[in-house]
Amino acid sequence: MDKYILAIDQGTTSTRAIIFDQESNLIAIAQKELTMLYPHPGWVEQSANELWASVVSVISEVLAKANLKAGNIAAIGITNQRETTILWEKQSGLPIDHAIVWQSKQSDHYVQKLKEQGLEGWIQKKSGLRLDPYFSASKIRFLLDKHHLQKEAEEGKILFGTVDSFLVWKLTGGKCHISDVSNASRTMLMNLETLDYDDELLELWQIPRAMLPKICDTSAVYGYSDPSLFGEPIAIGAVAGDQQAALFGQTCFEKGMIKNTYGTGCFLLMNTKEQIIHSQNGLISSVGWKIKEEVDYVLEGSVFVAGAAVQWLRDGLKIIDDAAQSEVKATSIKSSEGVYVVPAFSGLGAPYWKPQVKGAIFGMNRGTKQAHLIRATLEALAYQTYDVVAAMQRDSGISLERLQVDGGASRNRFLMQFQSDILNCVVERSFISETTALGAAYLAGLAVGYWKDKEAIRANFKVGASYVPQMSEEERKESLAGWEKAIRSAMYFESC
Numbered sequence: 460m461d462k463y464i465l466a467i468d469q470g471t472t473s474t475r476a477i478i479f480d481q482e483s484n485l486i487a488i489a490q491k492e493l494t495m496l497y498p499h500p501g502w503v504e505q506s507a508n509e510l511w512a513s514v515v516s517v518i519s520e521v522l523a524k525a526n527l528k529a530g531n532i533a534a535i536g537i538t539n540q541r542e543t544t545i546l547w548e549k550q551s552g553l554p555i556d557h558a559i560v561w562q563s564k565q566s567d568h569y570v571q572k573l574k575e576q577g578l579e580g581w582i583q584k585k586s587g588l589r590l591d592p593y594f595s596a597s598k599i600r601f602l603l604d605k606h607h608l609q610k611e612a613e614e615g616k617i618l619f620g621t622v623d624s625f626l627v628w629k630l631t632g633g634k635c636h637i638s639d640v641s642n643a644s645r646t647m648l649m650n651l652e653t654l655d656y657d658d659e660l661l662e663l664w665q666i667p668r669a670m671l672p673k674i675c676d677t678s679a680v681y682g683y684s685d686p687s688l689f690g691e692p693i694a695i696g697a698v699a700g701d702q703q704a705a706l707f708g709q710t711c712f713e714k715g716m717i718k719n720t721y722g723t724g725c726f727l728l729m730n731t732k733e734q735i736i737h738s739q740n741g742l743i744s745s746v747g748w749k750i751k752e753e754v755d756y757v758l759e760g761s762v763f764v765a766g767a768a769v770q771w772l773r774d775g776l777k778i779i780d781d782a783a784q785s786e787v788k789a790t791s792i793k794s795s796e797g798v799y800v801v802p803a804f805s806g807l808g809a810p811y812w813k814p815q816v817k818g819a820i821f822g823m824n825r826g827t828k829q830a831h832l833i834r835a836t837l838e839a840l841a842y843q844t845y846d847v848v849a850a851m852q853r854d855s856g857i858s859l860e861r862l863q864v865d866g867g868a869s870r871n872r873f874l875m876q877f878q879s880d881i882l883n884c885v886v887e888r889s890f891i892s893e894t895t896a897l898g899a900a901y902l903a904g905l906a907v908g909y910w911k912d913k914e915a916i917r918a919n920f921k922v923g924a925s926y927v928p929q930m931s932e933e934e935r936k937e938s939l940a941g942w943e944k945a946i947r948s949a950m951y952f953e954s955c
């Protein structure tokens with residue numbers, strides 16, 4: 460019987476199920492867009508039940524599309540939006556509230572309190588992370604306090620999971636409460652060196668171990684899907700945070716290799732192998748993956764709003780009908796004519812870390828049209844990436860010659876050319892744009908021997924499109940100087 464790998468990519472915007480074969484060909488895909496909830500300014504939530512239902516529905520749909528049965532699937536690989544926090548009742552499996560999405564800011568007051576106590580450096584040293592409401596710890600604290608569930612959490616009656624844990628729990632019918640190192644390293648509860656929860660961090664956040672998932676390797680068979688779901692049990696062979704999975708899918712296996720994923724947010728990751736880099740320039744460190752004894756660390760710049768700004772053009776301003784139209788409109792004019800959009804709708808992430816900063820538009824005149832706003836919004840994705848690349852070069856001493864890209868917005872040719880111009884380096888999009896899912900598939904395939912090793916995987920890598928810088932040095936410098944003024948002004952406005 461022919462065998463395939465099934466990847467679940469549970470992203471912020473949508474859930475996808477993708478079937479790959481041994482040559483990394485995409486055999487079939489099913490996708491479901493998700494509802495975003497904005498209950499208060501700055502809060503972003505999703506229904507955990509909807510996330511789970513979307514996973515079941517896309518798996519069934521993709522199997523039907525490919526005309527395959529559960530028995531044809533050698534393993535499932537799960538990759539997910541990271542940090543997003545779900546609490547559920549152990550007995551019933553029912554979520555106690557909405558999932559608090561990584562972008563959400565309702566737990567900022569806990570973070571500010573710890574900042575006032577001067578704990579930022581201490582926390583970063585242990586966890587690799589900046590003290591910010593982005594990460595799961597303050598979100599767990601918020602939910603436990605909101606629902607008065609401290610005692611139940613201590614008794615293990617209430618469980619916590621990032622999306623991976625919740626999905627594995629549901630898929631296995633409540634048999635497995637696990638997470639992997641790449642996801643656990645985003646909770647702010649894991650020690651980067653021991654790869655276990657850190658007792659002092661748990662004490663600081665008052666989060667009991669009893670509610671936390673067991674931290675596992677990124678590639679391993681943790682359990683099997685409940686046969687009632689898809690007819691036969693399927694091995695669950697990998698769990699990985701989506702950005703680390705994309706790094707793996709791009710086959711960035713060597714030290715210094717970098718990828719940038721343009722999804723809801725934008726995430727630039729460098730593989731630093733066994734070295735943990737403690738950033739001096741506003742970046743964070745996490746675990747890339749653990750496969751048996753091999754642990755690869757990453758240095759990361761996380762930009763909170765990228766493709767989400769394109770969704771704002773579509774759903775908020777209603778000046779484009781769909782994301783792809785942003786390219787058509789942006790190229791209908793020759794330049795953004797000095798207009799800059801700072802899409803800080805969820806505060807600013809790397810390298811600034813200013814959760815309170817709001818979005819802003821600068822440089823408009825009476826002749827400014829929709830097209831200028833659209834073009835300037837796309838350009839903002841490239842400028843934000845530039846800021847992160849500059850920080851990464853300072854931290855690592857490695858200069859960027861080539862950027863490997865993927866994610867929904869990397870399909871935008873205008874954006875990719877502008878990115879190459881602004882960075883003054885080659886930008887290469889991989890042949891498969893679904894690199895995140897592919898990374899999860901590879902990790903699951905390694906666990907069950909579907910691919911022998913990383914060399915067999917590397918042999919499948921192909922470049923899809925290449926962008927070479929075309930902008931003059933003078934124009935590049937002028938454009939960047941304008942961006943610098945815009946971002947500084949947005950930060951200044953907030954501090955007044």
Ligand SMILES: Nc1ncnc2c1ncn2[C@@H]1O[C@H](COP(=O)(O)OP(=O)(O)O)[C@@H](O)[C@H]1O
Nearest residue numbers: 470471472473722723766767782783867868871
């Ligand atoms: N052609 C495009 N141009 C610009 N942005 C796009 C384009 N296609 C998709 N996007 C943006 O990419 C995001 C979806 O990318 P995806 O990788 O699926 O994200 P996620 O993994 O966060 O769910 C959306 O925010 C969407 O606005």
Ligand SMILES: O=P(O)(O)OC[C@H](O)CO
Nearest residue numbers: 470471540541722723724
């Ligand atoms: O949903 P994405 O793909 O934009 O990824 C979200 C990140 O994992 C958040 O850290």
